[in-house]
Structures are given as C-alpha cells and as structure tokens.
Amino acid sequence: MAAVLQVLPCVARAPLRPLLSGGPVVRQASGMALAEQAQQLFESTVGAVLPGPMLHRALSLDPSGGLLKVRDRSFQLRQNLHLVGFGKAVLGMAAAAEELLGQHLVQGVISVPKGIRAAMERAGKQEMLLKPHSRVQVFEGAEDNLPDRDALRAALAIRQLAEGLTADDLLLVLISGGGSALLPAPIPPVTLEEKQTLTKLLAARGANIQELNTIRKALSQLKGGGLAQAAYPAQVVSLILSDVVGDPVEVIASGPTVASVHNVQDCLHILNRYGLRAALPRSVKTVLARADSDPHGPHTCGHVLNVIIGSNALALAEAQRRAEALGYRAVVLSAAIRGGVKSVARFYGLLAQVAGAHLTPPGTAASMEQEEQLHELAAELQLPDLRLKEALETVVGAGGPVCLLAGGEPTVQLQGSGKGGRNQELALRVGAELGRWPPGPVDVLFLSGGTDGQDGPTEAAGAWVVPELASQAATEGLDVASFLSRNDSHTFFRCFRGGVHLLHTGLTGTNVMDAHLLLLRPR
Numbered sequence: 001m002a003a004v005l006q007v008l009p010c011v012a013r014a015p016l017r018p019l020l021s022g023g024p025v026v027r028q029a030s031g032m033a034l035a036e037q038a039q040q041l042f043e044s045t046v047g048a049v050l051p052g053p054m055l056h057r058a059l060s061l062d063p064s065g066g067l068l069k070v071r072d073r074s075f076q077l078r079q080n081l082h083l084v085g086f087g088k089a090v091l092g093m094a095a096a097a098e099e100l101l102g103q104h105l106v107q108g109v110i111s112v113p114k115g116i117r118a119a120m121e122r123a124g125k126q127e128m129l130l131k132p133h134s135r136v137q138v139f140e141g142a143e144d145n146l147p148d149r150d151a152l153r154a155a156l157a158i159r160q161l162a163e164g165l166t167a168d169d170l171l172l173v174l175i176s177g178g179g180s181a182l183l184p185a186p187i188p189p190v191t192l193e194e195k196q197t198l199t200k201l202l203a204a205r206g207a208n209i210q211e212l213n214t215i216r217k218a219l220s221q222l223k224g225g226g227l228a229q230a231a232y233p234a235q236v237v238s239l240i241l242s243d244v245v246g247d248p249v250e251v252i253a254s255g256p257t258v259a260s261v262h263n264v265q266d267c268l269h270i271l272n273r274y275g276l277r278a279a280l281p282r283s284v285k286t287v288l289a290r291a292d293s294d295p296h297g298p299h300t301c302g303h304v305l306n307v308i309i310g311s312n313a314l315a316l317a318e319a320q321r322r323a324e325a326l327g328y329r330a331v332v333l334s335a336a337i338r339g340g341v342k343s344v345a346r347f348y349g350l351l352a353q354v355a356g357a358h359l360t361p362p363g364t365a366a367s368m369e370q371e372e373q374l375h376e377l378a379a380e381l382q383l384p385d386l387r388l389k390e391a392l393e394t395v396v397g398a399g400g401p402v403c404l405l406a407g408g409e410p411t412v413q414l415q416g417s418g419k420g421g422r423n424q425e426l427a428l429r430v431g432a433e434l435g436r437w438p439p440g441p442v443d444v445l446f447l448s449g450g451t452d453g454q455d456g457p458t459e460a461a462g463a464w465v466v467p468e469l470a471s472q473a474a475t476e477g478l479d480v481a482s483f484l485s486r487n488d489s490h491t492f493f494r495c496f497r498g499g500v501h502l503l504h505t506g507l508t509g510t511n512v513m514d515a516h517l518l519l520l521r522p523r
C-alpha cells in the first residue's frame with residue numbers, strides 16, 4: 001500500500017489582494033467593515049493553497065547535494081527527475097515545481113483544462129504559467145469537465161513517459177481536482193465515447209464522487225493505481241491537492257497512484273443503484289468481467305509516496321489564524337460540509353441565531369427550541385468532523401467578535417433554469433434564513449465562496465449576505481424566494497445593489513472546494 005501523508009503543518013501567508021467588490025455596507029468592526037474582513041479571510045483561505053506556497057511547503061531542494069526532500073523522505077537527483085500532472089490546478093503547480101526544481105527536471109507532460117493558459121494570461125497571473133522554453137509539455141482538454149480526444153492524447157503521452165522510466169528515475173506526479181476527466185485512458189474495448197456517456201449518466205442520476213470514481217477506476221488504464229504501475233520500477237512521488245471531502249487519496253482524480261481496493265461487485269452495485277446495469281455496453285461488461293482476475297493489487301504501489309499538500313482543512317486553518325489576528329475568536333467548525341443546500345442554509349441560519357444570542361446580553365437569548373433544532377439538524381447532516389459544541393462554547397466566552405469557519409461541498413438539486421452556483425445559492429438561502437428572525441444587537445455576515453474562483457457557470461466565486469438582505473431586496477422589487485425557486489441566485493446578486501454582494505476573484509489557480517464564513521460582532 002502506498003504511504004499516505006497528511007497535510008503539511010505550516011502555511012506561508014499569501015499576499016493580500018482585493019477580491020470583493022463594492023463598498024462597506026455593514027457596520028464597522030474594529031474600524032474595518034465586516035465585508036472587508038470577510039474579503040481578507042477568504043483571501044487567506046485561498047492564499048494558503050495557491051500552487052506556489054503549497055509546492056514550497058511540500059518540496060525542498062538542496063542544490064549542492066542534489067537532494068530533493070519531500071516531507072521526511074529524500075531523493076537523490078541526477079538527471080532522473082520527470083514530471084506528469086493532471087487537474088484544474090496543475091498548470092500553476094507545474095510552474096511552481098519547475099521554478100523550484102530548475103535544471104533537475106528532465107521532462108514533463110501535464111493535462112490541464114481547455115483555455116486555462118489563455119485565462120491565466122488574461123488575468124495577469126504569470127506565476128501560474130510555465131516559462132517559454134519549459135521542459136514541460138502542456139495538453140489542454142476536457143472541455144466542460146468531460147473526457148475528450150484532447151485529454152485522451154494527454155493521457156497517452158503521460159502513460160508513454162511513465163512507461164519509459166527505469167528504477168533510477170523519480171516521477172513527480174501533480175494531482176488536483178478535475179484530474180479524472182483530464183486523464184482518460186479507457187481499457188479496450190471500452191471507447192472514450194462509452195466512458196463519457198456512462199460518466200455523464202452516473203453524474204446526472206446523482207452518483208457521488210466516490211461512486212463515480214469507482215466506476216472510472218474499473219474502466220481505466222491509469223486510474224486506481226494504473227499510472228503508478230506504468231511507472232514501475234521508478235520511484236513515484238504524488239503531490240495531491242484535495243478537492244474531495246475528507247481528502248481520500250484513492251478518490252481524488254480517481255487515485256492514479258493509489259492501489260484500488262474495489263472489486264467488480266462494488267461496480268455492479270453502483271451501476272444497479274442508478275439503473276444502468278441492464279443497458280451497459282458489451283465492452284464495459286467485458287472489462288468488468290476481466291477485472292477480477294487482473295486487479296491493481298496493493299503490491300503495485302509500494303514504490304509510491306502519496307502526499308496531500310493542500311486541502312480545505314489546511315486553507316481554513318490559515319483563515320482561522322488570520323481571523324484571530326483581526327481580533328476574532330475563531331473556530332473551524334468543519335471541513336466536510338455536505339448535504340442539500342437547503343438544510344445547510346438552515347443550519348447556518350440557526351447557528352447565526354443561536355450564536356448571536358449567546359453573544360448578546362440575557363433577554364435576547366435564542367430559545368432552547370432553536371438550540372435543540374440546531375443540534376438536531378447537525379445530527380441529520382452527519383458531518384463527521386463537526387465541532388459545534390466547541391464553537392458554541394467559544395461564542396459564550398467570547399465577549400467580542402466571533403468568526404466561525406467551515407468548508408466542503410453542499411449539493412444543489414437544480415429545479416429551475418436560472419443562473420447560479422452552489423455558493424451563491426447557499427449565501428442567498430442563508431440571507432433569507434437570517435432575515436426570518438428579528439435582528440438582535442449583533443452584526444452578522446455570511447460568505448460562501450468557491451476556492452477555485454468560479455461558482456457554477458458564472459463569473460463570480462460566491463457571495464456574502466447580511467440579515468437585512470431580503471427586506472432591502474424587497475425595496476428594490478426583488479423577491480428572494482422567487483429567485484431561489486428558479487435557482488437564479490446569480491441573477492439576484494447581479495441585480496441587488498448593483499452586484500456589490502458578489503465575490504469576484506477570477507480563476508484562482510487552486511481548488512479545495514468551498515469556504516463558508518460566518519462573522520458575528522456584538523454592537
């Protein structure tokens with residue numbers, strides 16, 4: 001089994017850059033508007049997991065001795081270092097790796113989303129781009145996050161590089177979310193089109209990422225440890241940016257350097273669950289039937305070191321430090337927020353109400369009933385790492401501003417044909433929840449943002465809300481409930497107050513799911 005290391009403990013601070021548009025509309029806290037502080041905290045969250053800081057935390061090079069250190073392991077470099085990568089954040093990761101490794105890097109191939117170089121150039125993010133005469137070959141593909149011919153060409157080039165390595169070589173593998181679609185190499189006779197159709201159907205029928213990637217692994221030459229196997233006997237070091245709740249290395253990008261533990265029965269259960277077993281193409285049945293006799297056994301990954309170098313938890317930890325520096329008592333509630341967006345919004349609404357009441361003098365206390373509802377909802381959401389009790393204890397003892405941080409990936413069941421994204425919909429729903437209760441003597445702000453800088457098919461990363469939002473919107477003739485019923489959160493935020501509640505970052509070059517911030521400040 002491959003060695004799995006957890007996130008690196010210390011985090012370099014990223015430079016601050018204004019991300020939120022619009023002026024301060026929330027009362028000042030410590031001389032700075034809550035909205036501005038939320039901006040800084042979101043910047044810190046993203047900054048902790050930008051490619052440059054991450055790679056510098058993960059790798060160090062001793063140029064005199066030509067030793068590459070990854071955590072507590074050292075590797076001798078002697079013109080034997082090769083690089084491959086795939087994922088939405090891999091262009092910047094490769095640029096940072098190349099900068100760090102210099103002439104030691106012999107060659108590389110990466111597979112990144114279509115148009116990403118042009119987008120980074122347009123955004124002026126030179127640090128996310130490879131040098132003009134880079135040794136790393138770049139393939140762009142997987143338009144709309146679906147495996148396509150371009151991604152297949154990239155996957156084959158990556159396989160070829162891996163297969164050409166010897167026991168003297170070291171292969172650095174850069175992995176981030178979106179890697180599954182960017183590394184398609186179906187096992188014949190399964191075709192790319194068949195795999196694409198199956199993936200689309202599973203996703204449309206609600207399969208989660210664990211289920212989706214179990215099927216992807218079974219049908220792929222490179223996923224589920226296949227890439228590690230192709231590179232054997234070279235030493236493999238995978239640096240992984242997690243976009244999956246809980247950071248499971250076997251799931252992220254379908255674990256190309258992690259031995260798969262799934263068998264055919266697991267796949268058949270999943271296909272059954274989504275009503276796809278009966279209609280399977282013959283090729284898929286053939287490959288599944290073969291798979292049991294030819295598993296990527298655990299023994300195939302003994303030459304691999306898998307290291308999580310960036311995650312939601314790590315990003316939130318940095319935001320927590322920043323919040324404390326701004327004078328908040330800060331708690332990370334959870335880095336594994338999941339569940340329907342309506343329940344998650346209700347959770348944050350109740351949390352704000354209960355926490356707000358704890359922050360204010362007796363007489364404004366939230367009812368016991370609300371506190372009970374909060375705990376019940378938390379139990380229903382089944383968030384494994386939730387620190388609700390600790391958060392509420394902190395609030396009780398705070399006597400001043402409080403910042404509750406969380407992250408993860410709630411789900412939106414699309415009903416309408418409006419324009420929006422997970423984060424904007426969550427923020428709007430939380431805004432509506434906050435408006436249901438009479439405001440106590442406490443300022444409240446909730447922000448939800450996608451750390452990749454793009455929330456659904458919109459140009460915004462997310463949005464922030466305050467309890468007055470719904471009533472203020474009504475004075476502008478905007479009915480929050482009707483926008484929500486159409487999943488039209490982006491249109492709402494664009495119209496409301498000229499769009500000042502939208503969070504605009506542009507593509508950030510990283511992705512560790514979403515970040516949620518709840519700021520409370522007694523008046």
Ligand SMILES: Nc1ncnc2c1ncn2[C@@H]1O[C@H](COP(=O)(O)OP(=O)(O)OP(=O)(O)O)[C@@H](O)[C@H]1O
Pocket residue numbers: 088177178243411412413414417418419420421422425450452454455456457487488489511513
């Ligand atoms: N109109 C809408 N309102 C709310 N959510 C939407 C809307 N349209 C799409 N979405 C949601 O946006 C998500 C897809 O957007 P996005 O690309 O940001 O997330 P993703 O696929 O999880 O990618 P990543 O992991 O890179 O963030 C889906 O969860 C989808 O349900």
Ligand SMILES: O=C(O)[C@H](O)CO
Pocket residue numbers: 176177178179180181209213243244251252253254
């Ligand atoms: O590429 C993938 O499989 C998803 O982004 C999860 O990592």
